[in-house]
Amino acid sequence: MANPYRDLFKHSAVYGLGQVLSRLASFLLLPVYTSYLRPADYGIIAILDFIGGMLAILIGAGMASAVTRYHFEANDDRKRACIWWTGLTCVAVTGVVCILPALSARDLLAVWTLGPTVTAGGFYYALILPTMWFNVIGQLLDGYLRVRKWSGLSVGVNLFRLIFNIGLNVYCLAVLGLGVTGILLGNLITSGLVTLLLFGLFARHVGTYSFHYSLLTQLWQFGGPLIGTALLSSLMHEADRYLLRLFVDMEQVGIYSLAYMVSYGVYSLCLLPFTMIWSVLVYEIAERPDAKEIYIRVFEYFTYGLALIMLGVSLFAGNLLGVMVAPDYLQATDLIPIICLAYLFFGLHEHFRVPVMLAKKTLTLLPVVSIATLVNLGANLGLIPLLGTAGAAWASVLTFAVYSLVGLWRYRRIDRFPYPFTRCASVVGGMIITYLVYDQLIQWRGQAPSVWAFAIGSWLLWGIVLVGPVARKLWTDEGWASLRMWLSVKSVH
DSSP states (O other): OOOOHHHHHHHHHHHHHHHHHHHHHHHHHHHHHHHHSHHHHHHHHHHHHHHHHHHHHHHHHHHHHHHHHHHHOOSSOOOOOHHHHHHHHHHHHHHHHHHHHHHHHHHHHHHHHHHHTTTHHHHHHHHHHHEEEEEHHHHHHHHHHEEEEEEEHHHHHHHHHHHHHHHHHOOOIIIIIOOOHHHHHHHHHHHHHHHHHHHHHHHHOOOOOOOOOOHHHHHHHHHHHHHHHHHHHHHHHHHHHHHHHHSSSSOOOOOHHHHHHHHHHHHHHHHHHHHHHHHHHHHHHTTSHHHHHHHHHHHHHHHHHHHHHHHHHHHHHHHHHHHHOOOOGGGGGGGGGHHHHHHHHHHHHHHHHHHHHTTTGGGHHHHHHHHHHHHHHHHHHHHHHHHHHHHHHHHHHHHHHHHHHHHHHHTTOOOOOOOOOHHHHHHHHHOOOOOOHHHOOOOOOOOEEHHHHHHHHHHHHHHHHHHHHHHHHHHSSSSGGHHHHHHHHHHOO
């Protein structure tokens, strides 16, 4: 295969462009959304997303991961086409079977999840359930583009989704004044249109339709255990909003959801572009004799990069939110650094689970996520009554730390990678101390110029300390030899 670092960087950069534009658009639209949506509306949308996501996992059945894995084991295009058509058929049929009963019980579902005071809850579910079906199918179809490494096409489709969805949502909010209904309706129309577009691209390139029950069994054996893992993972990420509703009002749920959206938005900006191509390259790298060395180096660079970005968010998000959101939402500022720390721990698991995916022992993931979910539920129930929304944020830190560390301990039974934990822990610890010093300066001197200078200077210093050695290593890599030669020729001329 081509140089893995260059391939990983190139495709991550392309996917990252789409994520940058998507997250930037979401952030720039915060003044619009927070003007036309109350914090309680944000809370309602967050709970709807949680329930819809749980149902989407049941429909998806781990098929996107399964077809990607078996795609690389097929030795001809005909078998690959059968793998993708079989997975797509399973997802579409399963979706219909799951959604129809949920639609018929939507009013009861609304009372259970949103409470009896949200009178339009049944109508909201009538909008999000078909949206969820389109999204699950679209996720699998987009997986085909990633496997083919058509990163530019994938990003183009998703940019179209972004622009169309933003325009539709703003129109429904600002012009029609539909509130929560406008957001959900815009999402439904956009998801349906984009999924049809992806299906057209898929059908044109993948080949003649074929379906095999024996192949479906193999896909289920790989993807089936991922259902339980994904359900529990969804509980880890989003159950706190539902549990918050039991102890605080919907306004506080909305404020917490905004803080979570900002923190997760930045995290996904870093991780999703990486994951989109890493989920493909991880299997190609396994064929190389230096596979372990590559996995270890990618882990180290990823940890440094993610930690640096999360430190930046913690230092500067409060100032940006002060000019971007309505005053009712400013309480979210204190929660963002805590949630950023939680997602730093969570990101490590993407690397720790590599031996599981290579060995196709996905059932090993289930006990790990089960333990983390139990920790999450217990921590939320114990901390929310004491600390409110801050309790939910600290419960996330504890949960994701347990998730990654227990996972590392268990996955090492399959294969052991000597990750540079001492160096990584030193960097993360130093960044935490940096933020704590900044927080004390804010309490003592407020938004004084010297405090701003400390924040900017310390973040830049960390960037130089971390990026310098990494750039030097990359510069000596074989994959960059052609670039160095090209630059040398240019300098001579």
